[in-house]
Amino acid sequence: ANMKLILIFSALIGASLCLETFVGHQVLRIKTKNEEEVKQLQLLESLEHLQLDFWINPSAPALPVDVRIPAVSVQSVKAFLESQGIQYSILIEDLQDVLDKEKQDMVESAQRQRSTSTFDFGAYHTLDDINAELDNLASEYSFVEKIQIGESYEKRPLYVLKFSTGGSKRPAIWLDAGIHSREWVTQASALWIANKIASDYGTDESITSLLDKMDLFLLPVANPDGFVYTHVSNRMWRKTRSKIPGSICVGVDPNRNWDAGFGGPGASNNPCSESYHGPSANSEVEVKSVVDFIKNHGNFKAFLTLHSYSQLLMYPYGYKCTRPDDYAELESLGRAAASSIRSLYGTTFQVGTICKTIYQASGGSIDWSYDNGIKYSFAFELRDTGRYGFLLPANQILPAAKETWLGLKKIMEHVRD
């Protein structure tokens, strides 16, 4: 049997190519009957030149093995499986067909949602759809402008919505979401909040007086590369997608990359870790772009950032476990905001410093902003407390956004006054 293996594999070696589309690629589901068959598949898996892409890796006989096979290798792999008596079925006949259909569906759906009155804020959207909605908001409201503050590692634009009713470099509030890409409720909430602020200006007393005195800058997708990756590859991706010299692992935790206690406890120096702080502070362009923007502006009074999950409302510090100078005011404001949040649906948020409430974590964004003179620095962890975690059902987006908005508003009103 092994001789046969070697013969077939050498034929496949000759056939391997570098492919750019998925035309003719098939996805097979292989049902192994015993350990021996699992080992055969693991052998197959180790032959890198075949460019097999295992969606479910061979591990135990009871679990199916799903594998995407490039077009040129399909017949040979099937011949191999059949010669070994290994059962399989075809999950996807031609992967490109499936991808084309999916793309078509999304285009059609996007076309249906071209105006803000039909954008479904209670659903999860792709990056393209979100960016289209930002354009819609900017075109619908004269005081809303879409600006680009930089580019991600993979060259995606970092778009910020600027809410300004006039003046020149008015005192400003910063709000970002999605710095950790798997926290989908945050990007979704940010979009609802953007629409809420835009549509309430002129009718809601509080928002109107806020925007008459201050500017608001909102970055709904702080980590677009990671966000796209959660849509197309791995829903649980957290970090950026930057290549790390000397490592096969990808990505830096963007909330350990800020210049605040950088490299200290609560961040990892292992590139394969989810909390890898990166080679140096601000090494991530997604972080540096924000830092530069805020420094150049010079007049930010508040820095607010959205994460999920756990239902927490936190202020500095994370990199050290001592209280900030403004502890009393921040604690009291935090409690008031948590109270506002609770008033809507009874959702409870715990309030405190990052270190006390969640864990010691260095290189975080609100520690940087606070140490750079932005007193009102808060980090929110939105719903839920673990039942769904990152996979919060879409029907909770609107309640989460609405209650969070009340908390943010409370803080913004205090900053204004």
Next chain:
Amino acid sequence: AARAAAVAVGYLRYLRGGPGSGLQLRELRRARRQDIDDVGHKYYLELELEDVLDKDRTVNCTAEVLYHLGSKTSAPDVQLTVQGELRSTEEADKEFYNRIRSLEKELVAENIPDSHGNVPPELEPIHLLAWVASGYVIWQNSTENTKFHLAQVKHVKQVKRNDEDLQFDFVVLLHEMVSQEVLPWEVTLLWHPQRGARVPQS
């Protein structure tokens, strides 16, 4: 203390959970830690729990979680007392049991919940059984420096048996809060409406 509470809840889910009930921590009422020389750290906890399928009802529980000193290989000891009655799920359990037993093809499912947080209603009991299975894994693998939550059921396959138990082979993704890692774990769960759940030792 929140980490110890997560261990206690995991343990309780393993002990008392099933396809018709999903216990969740509503509030950690009180916590105190005791350092015992040469033994380890013991947490005394007062928990308020709710059933995700019946949020109006809560139940109180006292728990003691002992993390053994230095031991990386032994699970924390958990003792708990539930005050009051947990909702009876006899009907739902029986219905689920009969439904699965009468399936012609063994049940297979993936990504529960899906990327958008959806769980089809007929898979909710499987989701809850995954909570039971992951409760066991969480209890067995927790330390004072970890806090695990079930992030997603990546894959589940039913395995038909000759005896009366239902068997489900899970691949679950556990989210560890302190390191932020999401770790895949294989775990097999046996369940019977009267006998409850267990993870067989292999």
